Amino acid sequence: xxxxxxxxxxxxxxxxSYSSTFYFENIxxxxxxxxxxxxxxxxxxxxxxYERRGLKDPKISASDWLIESIVNPDAAYSKNIFxxxxxxxxxxxxxxxxDPHYYSYSEISNGINSNIDYFIKLYxxxxxxxxxxxxxxSNLFSNIGLFKSITNSFTCLDKSIAVYHPEIVKxxxxxxxxxxxxxxxxxNKKTLDSVTGLSKGSKLxxxxxxDSLLKITGHFNNLKQNKLMGDPFYKNYxxxxxxxxxxxxxxxxxxxxxxxxxxNNQKQLLIILEEYLNHYRNNDIENMKLxxxxxxxxxxxxxxxxxxxxxxxxRYNQSDSFYYSIVMYIVAFLVLGxxxxxxxxxxxxxxxxxxxxxxxYHGYGLLNRMLIMQRPPVTTLxxxxxxxxxxxxxxxxxxxxxxxxxxxxxxxxVVGASxxxxxxxxENDGETLGVLVAVLNSNFWLATHVTTISIGYGATAVAxxxxxxxxxxxxxxxxxxxxxxxxxxxxxxxxLIALFFMLFGTILGGIWADQSWGRFWxxxxxxxxxxxxxxxxxxxxxxxxxxxxxxxxxxxxxxxSNIFLAFGWFGVNLLGVGLHSYGFxxxxxxxxxxxILFELWFAIGIYFLxxxxxxxxxx
Amino acid sequence: xxxxVFLGTIYQGDLGLYMTxxxxxxxxxxxxxxxxxxxxxxxxxxMSINLLALSFRKxxxxxxxxxxxxxxxxxxxxxxxxxxxxxxxxEGRMTIKEGDSSNYIEDYYIKELAFISQSEKNIIFAQxxxxxxxxxxxxxxxxxxxxKVLSFLANSxxxxxxxxxxxxxxxxxxxxxxxxxxxxxxxxxxxxAIYEISGISDSIDGVYASMVFEQKNNLINIDNExxxxxxxxxxxxxxxxxTLIDFKEVLHPGTNIAKSYSSDVTLNTDDLKRNVLISMxxxxxxxxxxxxxxxxxxxxxxxSSTLAVVKxxxxxxxxxxxxxxxxxLLLHLSMMTIYRVSKRR
Numbered sequence: 001x002x003x004x005x006x007x008x009x010x011x012x013x014x015x016x017s018y019s020s021t022f023y024f025e026n027i028x029x030x031x032x033x034x035x036x037x038x039x040x041x042x043x044x045x046x047x048x049x050y051e052r053r054g055l056k057d058p059k060i061s062a063s064d065w066l067i068e069s070i071v072n073p074d075a076a077y078s079k080n081i082f083x084x085x086x087x088x089x090x091x092x093x094x095x096x097x098x099d100p101h102y103y104s105y106s107e108i109s110n111g112i113n114s115n116i117d118y119f120i121k122l123y124x125x126x127x128x129x130x131x132x133x134x135x136x137x138s139n140l141f142s143n144i145g146l147f148k149s150i151t152n153s154f155t156c157l158d159k160s161i162a163v164y165h166p167e168i169v170k171x172x173x174x175x176x177x178x179x180x181x182x183x184x185x186x187x188n189k190k191t192l193d194s195v196t197g198l199s200k201g202s203k204l205x206x207x208x209x210x211d212s213l214l215k216i217t218g219h220f221n222n223l224k225q226n227k228l229m230g231d232p233f234y235k236n237y238x239x240x241x242x243x244x245x246x247x248x249x250x251x252x253x254x255x256x257x258x259x260x261x262x263x264n265n266q267k268q269l270l271i272i273l274e275e276y277l278n279h280y281r282n283n284d285i286e287n288m289k290l291x292x293x294x295x296x297x298x299x300x301x302x303x304x305x306x307x308x309x310x311x312x313x314x315r316y317n318q319s320d321s322f323y324y325s326i327v328m329y330i331v332a333f334l335v336l337g338x339x340x341x342x343x344x345x346x347x348x349x350x351x352x353x354x355x356x357x358x359x360x361y362h363g364y365g366l367l368n369r370m371l372i373m374q375r376p377p378v379t380t381l382x383x384x385x386x387x388x389x390x391x392x393x394x395x396x397x398x399x400x401x402x403x404x405x406x407x408x409x410x411x412x413x414v415v416g417a418s419x420x421x422x423x424x425x426x427e428n429d430g431e432t433l434g435v436l437v438a439v440l441n442s443n444f445w446l447a448t449h450v451t452t453i454s455i456g457y458g459a460t461a462v463a464x465x466x467x468x469x470x471x472x473x474x475x476x477x478x479x480x481x482x483x484x485x486x487x488x489x490x491x492x493x494x495x496l497i498a499l500f501f502m503l504f505g506t507i508l509g510g511i512w513a514d515q516s517w518g519r520f521w522x523x524x525x526x527x528x529x530x531x532x533x534x535x536x537x538x539x540x541x542x543x544x545x546x547x548x549x550x551x552x553x554x555x556x557x558x559x560x561s562n563i564f565l566a567f568g569w570f571g572v573n574l575l576g577v578g579l580h581s582y583g584f585x586x587x588x589x590x591x592x593x594x595x596i597l598f599e600l601w602f603a604i605g606i607y608f609l610x611x612x613x614x615x616x617x618x619x
Numbered sequence: 620x621x622x623x624v625f626l627g628t629i630y631q632g633d634l635g636l637y638m639t640x641x642x643x644x645x646x647x648x649x650x651x652x653x654x655x656x657x658x659x660x661x662x663x664x665x666m667s668i669n670l671l672a673l674s675f676r677k678x679x680x681x682x683x684x685x686x687x688x689x690x691x692x693x694x695x696x697x698x699x700x701x702x703x704x705x706x707x708x709x710e711g712r713m714t715i716k717e718g719d720s721s722n723y724i725e726d727y728y729i730k731e732l733a734f735i736s737q738s739e740k741n742i743i744f745a746q747x748x749x750x751x752x753x754x755x756x757x758x759x760x761x762x763x764x765x766x767k768v769l770s771f772l773a774n775s776x777x778x779x780x781x782x783x784x785x786x787x788x789x790x791x792x793x794x795x796x797x798x799x800x801x802x803x804x805x806x807x808x809x810x811x812a813i814y815e816i817s818g819i820s821d822s823i824d825g826v827y828a829s830m831v832f833e834q835k836n837n838l839i840n841i842d843n844e845x846x847x848x849x850x851x852x853x854x855x856x857x858x859x860x861x862t863l864i865d866f867k868e869v870l871h872p873g874t875n876i877a878k879s880y881s882s883d884v885t886l887n888t889d890d891l892k893r894n895v896l897i898s899m900x901x902x903x904x905x906x907x908x909x910x911x912x913x914x915x916x917x918x919x920x921x922x923s924s925t926l927a928v929v930k931x932x933x934x935x936x937x938x939x940x941x942x943x944x945x946x947x948l949l950l951h952l953s954m955m956t957i958y959r960v961s962k963r964r
Contacts, residue, residue: 033871033878240873247873438877442900500948507697507941516900518911518929519710520937521701523640528624535624 025063030248033435042066073151156182157274165212321365326420328358333413376447382426389419391458453505459498467558488551499537529568559603686951693944700936708931715863725852764818774808788825789837860887866924882924
């Protein structure tokens with residue numbers, strides 16, 4: 001127990017302490033309704049085009065990929081980063097279907113440009129009128145535009161033209177041959193406009209001055225027009241990193257708006273960013289650090305931004321805590337298996353320690369998510385999976401403390417690992433830290449109803465896995481009768497705990513509904529499904545108490561409760577009606593059906609197998 | 620009960636909430652093809668009787684089982700509250716434009732046919748009147764005529780008239796109605812009534828149609844009095860008036876996702892006036908009525924806000940029963956623990 005407390009404290013402490021460096025990945029950006037580090041944005045974008053959170057070859061993080069694409073777009077255009085999901089897509093773009101299925105921007109945009117009218121029409125079609133292939137094509141089209149817009153988004157900060165004319169050089173206060181950017185040009189436009197009036201040279205001198213000015217203006221006008229090429233939708237208004245009082249803007253957007261509206265602070269941010277990118281190009285790490293810290297200083301007094309939270313989110317993105325926790329759970333499972341073969345008590349202890357470490361990582365990830373979003377742990381289907389897994393492991397750990405024979409470790413590793421697997425499927429849908437719609441935007445009810453019902457789900461899952469364990473123990477039948485009686489008692493107890501949380505979670509949900517819609521119960525699918533779980537649990541408990549069913553049948557009932565759980569948790573969302581229908585995906589329908597079939601087979605098939613073996617043992 | 624809830628949930632995908640509720644939960648018997656199954660209401664009644672009957676079993680009246688008894692009493696209270704809500708509660712909505720006031724609530728499902736006269740003495744026929752007795756009488760200030768309801772469609776679509784109709788009057792001359800399957804969202808249904816008016820004059824007597832979503836109302840002129848006829852959600856007067864001052868929608872910056880909705884209103888009862896802010900999760904409660912922020916509509920410059928209105932005498936039951944059940948379970952668990960510990964000693 002001391003170890004557990006120590007580890008938890010360690011993780012909490014770690015999550016509250018900050019590193020002092022501030023790099024590109026921590027630049028705040030406003031996207032999908034909230035301010036976040038650019039790292040999250042980069043991961044989200046890479047996930048949608050490359051289907052991974054980091055680049056594989058060479059192995060770099062999403063943020064590095066993003067800045068690399070911005071600083072060096074031409075190289076980025078020939079990198080194979082667009083995943084094409086099927087042969088049909090490749091054919092539609094006149095590309096060979098090759099393995100691995102990654103293609104470059106140039107390849108795909110060639111294919112698109114040769115048939116651009118089709119793609120624009122497809123893009124404008126409502127989603128429900130598209131086939132699967134059409135949806136993917138339209139997504140690819142939009143991703144190509146997005147990528148183009150990202151690579152162009154900082155071109156206004158590129159030092160793209162050298163200035164030699166001594167008069168201009170003098171007025172701008174730069175050195176001859178220095179390159180200037182569009183932003184610099186705009187900020188100094190007044191000076192440049194007055195250069196001809198101030199100059200007192202010969203006629204020829206004046207002529208060269210006018211030519212130089214024309215050249216510079218022409219160059220930047222071209223730049224401004226070119227930014228729209230190949231990017232019909234985004235207008236480079238991407239990467240909204242410049243804070244305003246209302247909706248944040250991208251660098252180009254800021255410069256395209258009225259120049260008089262630009263505040264000094266916004267100007268300063270662009271100038272620092274320009275320096276930073278320049279240092280990045282020159283690989284000047286010392287100066288990069290300096291620019292980064294002055295950027296941090298410049299944004300530190302803006303209300304919307306909580307720098308500590310931004311850094312925390314970047315660290316959370318890069319910590320992969322859920323990856324570590326699943327590894328721990330799986331290793332614990334293996335160690336436990338070996339310990340049973342070798343009959344070693346030490347290995348059981350090791351497995352328990354691994355579970356606790358995994359649990360620590362699991363909790364660390366959840367805690368970070370709560371701190372970043374400033375809200376209770378469960379707000380989306382994905383988060384419910386994480387949290388239910390966490391609660392399941394917690395119950396199993398408590399259970400193990402009582403029994404000390406490894407059954408709790410088994411429960412923890414099965415529940416923890418399998419739910420993590422389900423969760424990873426959802427993670428690939430995009431960013432998992434989203435803003436909430438109005439009705440859910442209530443921390444009080446999220447904390448009470450949603451958390452209670454999730455605890456109920458977790459307890460139900462553990463209870464159900466316990467039913468499986470009871471089945472297997474009966475099947476092997478190496479244990480004494482008192483051991484089985486013990487297990488039965490535990491099963492009933494777990495079921496009671498699960499019932500307790502399910503019941504109060506459901507009633508709290510009704511009370512929330514009464515508070516915000518005026519009715520306690522509306523036969524909404526999710527409500528009904530929770531009611532189904534509650535009624536099933538009440539049913540088997542009553543049947544057991546009245547002695548109508550024996551422990552084996554009780555275990556049967558608990559396995560079936562897993563089906564009710566899956567139905568209530570994921571199944572009803574597939575109906576697409578009601579107040580709770582969120583997190584809909586096509587593939588989960590098949591997975592759900594497979595899961596239910598498996599559980600049915602397990603519950604019924606093994607039941608008769610046990611009956612059979614019992615009968616033959618008696619003979 | 621499990622079967623009924625399961626079926627009722629699955630079929631919501633096809634039928635929508637209102638229909639499934641009517642078929643599975645608010646009815647006494649459900650016909651599964653030709654097999655009669657007890658439906659929600661009957662099952663809950665049986666469960667209540669069962670719980671009540673439990674109290675007559677002597678073996679349960681022991682101190683040891685006090686916790687369990689309390690839990691079951693809580694469950695009984697919950698069912699009782701459900702019964703009261705099912706029979707005595709009333710739900711509807713109130714839609715107000717910014718600057719306007721309203722003192723009535725509209726029903727979600729039930730419609731009424733209203734004859735609105737300029738003298739503001741309206742005659743209204745409720746939906747079940749349209750169904751039950753299709754011969755209706757209009758008697759108002761020396762104007763009398765008969766209305767015969769020919770048909771009532773739960774959902775319909777107007778199409779350009781193909782069949783000739785010499786007896787049709789008003790806008791119905793230019794369109795005819797096609798009956799449609801009711802939609803999942805019951806409120807999107809375009810209910811329509813087709814009726815015949817007789818006893819006025821040849822030019823007015825004839826067949827008329829009114830739809831819920833119609834552009835042009837039927838207008839008839841009798842003796843310098845103009846009557847407009849509307850099929851509309853059933854209205855119920857409430858003893859108070861609400862004025863919408865301002866409706867606000869706050870978005871998450873840079874997105875179309877709403878962060879919050881709220882309506883700034885004035886509550887007006889007799890002589891008393893006060894300002895109230897109704898927002899998501901924070902309704903206005905006044906006597907037995909509760910007003911919730913439910914929806915909004917924005918057309919051009921004007922915004923209107925829709926409040927869901929509920930009148931429910933049973934709304935305290937779930938609160939009480941959950942507290943009772945919680946106490947019961949905790950009592951039972953702590954008593955069991957004490958019992959076990961003392962047994963061990």
